[in-house]
Each structure stands twice: as C-alpha cells, then as structure tokens.
Amino acid sequence: MKNQNWPLWEIFIRSKQGLNHKHVGSLHAADEKMAIENARDVYTRRSEGVSIWVVESKHITASDPSEGEALYEPANDKVYRHPTFYDLPDELKHM
Amino acid sequence: MDIQKALFDYTLRLGDNALILGHRLSEWCGRGPILEQDIAMTNIALDLIGQARSLLQYAGEIEGKGRTEDDLAFLRDITAYRNVLLVEQPNEDFAFTIVRQFFYDNYSFHFYTALLQSTDETLAAIAEKSLKEVRYHLRYSSEWMIRLGDGTEESNQKMQKALNQMWMYNGELLTMNETDRVLLAAGIGVDLEALKPACEAKLAEILAAATLEMPTGTWMQKGGKEGKHSEHLGFILAEMQYLQRAHPGATW
Numbered sequence: 341m342k343n344q345n346w347p348l349w350e351i352f353i354r355s356k357q358g359l360n361h362k363h364v365g366s367l368h369a370a371d372e373k374m375a376i377e378n379a380r381d382v383y384t385r386r387s388e389g390v391s392i393w394v395v396e397s398k399h400i401t402a403s404d405p406s407e408g409e410a411l412y413e414p415a416n417d418k419v420y421r422h423p424t425f426y427d428l429p430d431e432l433k434h435m
Numbered sequence: 436m437d438i439q440k441a442l443f444d445y446t447l448r449l450g451d452n453a454l455i456l457g458h459r460l461s462e463w464c465g466r467g468p469i470l471e472q473d474i475a476m477t478n479i480a481l482d483l484i485g486q487a488r489s490l491l492q493y494a495g496e497i498e499g500k501g502r503t504e505d506d507l508a509f510l511r512d513i514t515a516y517r518n519v520l521l522v523e524q525p526n527e528d529f530a531f532t533i534v535r536q537f538f539y540d541n542y543s544f545h546f547y548t549a550l551l552q553s554t555d556e557t558l559a560a561i562a563e564k565s566l567k568e569v570r571y572h573l574r575y576s577s578e579w580m581i582r583l584g585d586g587t588e589e590s591n592q593k594m595q596k597a598l599n600q601m602w603m604y605n606g607e608l609l610t611m612n613e614t615d616r617v618l619l620a621a622g623i624g625v626d627l628e629a630l631k632p633a634c635e636a637k638l639a640e641i642l643a644a645a646t647l648e649m650p651t652g653t654w655m656q657k658g659g660k661e662g663k664h665s666e667h668l669g670f671i672l673a674e675m676q677y678l679q680r681a682h683p684g685a686t687w
Contacts, residue, residue: 374578382470385474385478
C-alpha cells in the first residue's frame with residue numbers, strides 16, 4: 341500500500357460533448373478502475389468534465405526535446421500550410 | 436406521539452446521521468493515506484454535510500420555533516442528537532473508516548430509494564437529490580471493501596478486524612422505533628424491516644468478493660435514535676460546536 345508502489349496515470353478530461361479530451365494532469369492509482377475514480381474526485385469536482393480517459397504514464401512515448409530543431413523548425417518557413425487564406429464563419433468555434 | 440413530532444424526530448435523525456458521519460470523514464482531511472483518497476473522502480464528507488443542511492433546515496421548519504440549520508447543528512446538546520451510534524464511531528484507521536462507510540452507504544442507498552415513495556414531498560425530494568451522491572459513495576466504499584479484503588494478508592486481517600468490531604453498530608440502522616412506526620403508518624416513513632433482505636444480500640455479495648467472513652454476532656448496540664450516545668459524540672460536538680458556543684452568533 342505504499343505510495344511509490346502505485347503507478348502514475350495521465351488523466352484526460354472532455355469538458356463537454358463535441359470537444360476533445362484534454363490532458364489535465366496525473367495521479368497515482370493501483371489500477372485503471374481506481375485511476376478513473378481518483379480522477380473523478382481530483383479533477384471533476386467543479387463540474388469540469390463529462391468524460392474521463394486514463395492511461396498509465398509508462399505507455400506514453402514522448403518526442404526527444406534535443407531533436408527539436410530537426411522535428412519542428414522545418415515547419416517555421418512554410419506559412420502556406422496555415423489556413424490563413426480562408427474566412428471562417430463566426431459560428432465556428434474551437435478552431 | 437403525534438405525526439409532527441415524529442416527523443421532526445425523523446428528519447433530525449437523518450440530518451444528524453449525515454452531519455456526524457460527514458464530520459468524521461472531514462477528520463481525514465490532510466491525513467489521508469494518499470492525496471487522491473484524502474480528496475475522495477473529503478468529497479464524500481462535503482456531500483454528507485450538504486445533505487445534512489437540507490435535512491436540518493427542513494427539521495427547523497417542521498418544528499416551527501424559528502430554529503435554523505445552524506442552530507440545530509451547533510447549539511443542540513448531545514442527548515438531543517438523534518444519529519445512530521455507527522456514525523459517531525472513531526475513524527481508527529482506513530479499514531475502520533471504510534467498513535463504517537460501507538455499512539452506512541449500503542443502508543442509505545436502500546433507505547433513500549424507499550424514501551422516494553414518501554408522501555412527504557420535501558423528504559422525497561431530498562431523497563432524490565441525495566441518491567445521486569449516495570450511489571457513488573456506495574460504489575466507492577464497496578470498491579475499497581473488496582480491494583483491501585481481497586488484497587494482501589495484512590490488509591485482509593485489518594479489514595476483518597474492523598468488520599468484526601464495527602458489526603454491533605450495523606443493526607441499529609434498520610431497527611424500527613416508535614418514530615419509525617408512527618411515520619410508516621402515516622405513509623411518510625420507510626419500512627426499515629422491509630429493507631433488510633436487500634441490504635443483507637448486498638453485504639453478502641461484497642463480503643464474498645472481498646474474501647471476508649460474515650460476523651456471526653447477533654447482539655446489536657442501539658440507543659442513538661433516542662439520544663443515548665457513546666462518549667465519542669461528546670468529543671465531536673465539543674470540537675464542532677466550540678466556536679458558536681464561545682462566540683455566539685459569530686459569522687464569517
């Protein structure tokens with residue numbers, strides 16, 4: 341029952357229907373069931389969400405910050421990839 | 436006993452059960468075994484204190500002497516408290532807290548489900564609102580009963596010990612007294628005897644999954660519903676009521 345024996349979980353919350361799940365933080369739990377319940381108590385107490393995803397942190401593969409130049413800089417001079425030439429209707433949110 | 440007096444007594448009891456158990460759980464605040472459970476238990480404490488507020492406010496209305504929910508919570512002496520003995524029992528350790536919680540949740544889930552049929556509209560409405568919270572509480576405490584009972588050898592022993600020691604406080608929840616009988620006849624109260632099969636079945640189901648043994652004792656403590664309490668309640672009230680007693684009418 342020691343804290344360090346419990347794995348770490350990453351928590352994703354969907355704040356309302358139609359939006360994406362968003363990473364909100366991490367917590368400790370013994371298994372996925374407990375992770376969902378803990379996430380409910382820790383991250384949705386103020387009605388922040390309608391759906392919860394949990395994933396054990398060890399299953400997340402992250403990019404290497406030292407490769408940032410090679411991975412991201414080539415995109416900097418390619419403005420034509422941004423859809424700035426369209427007029428978005430006002431009703432469209434969350435773009 | 437007339438109906439109004441019985442209804443006051445009944446509503447006080449429901450409010451006091453929620454208030455005292457909520458206070459007990461709040462004692463875990465900052466002391467939980469891990470951060471996540473600390474928050475989980477204080478969440479449940481807040482749900483219970485919210486239920487207590489609705490019930491005590493209604494009790495004050497029924498009494499009709501102008502007492503508010505705060506007057507009833509902070510200015511009533513121990514013998515006027517109507518909570519069952521179970522909820523005033525000390526936290527001891529996480530195992531005791533969970534067993535106490537499970538006994539209460541198992542009762543209150545079935546109780547509030549039955550109270551939905553009450554002819555008293557306010558009680559039925561409070562039952563409906565409380566049930567949403569109680570359903571989660573029961574899920575939480577059942578989950579921990581199973582997890583710790585069916586956990587390690589040590590956690591199993593601690594749970595069995597807590598179960599055996601708390602057992603004699605489980606009976607009072609479903610024991611009828613005069614108040615219950617008067618209100619049952621009036622269509623307001625719940626037939627506690629009729630809840631026994633469902634409560635016992637749920638208990639048996641959870642204990643089996645938790646690999647815990649059902650205690651066999653048949654002698655049950657009672658008296659809380661009539662205001663006869665254990666010494667523990669005195670200490671709770673001393674802490675809870677201190678501020679209003681020392682500084683009457685103090686507000687934030």
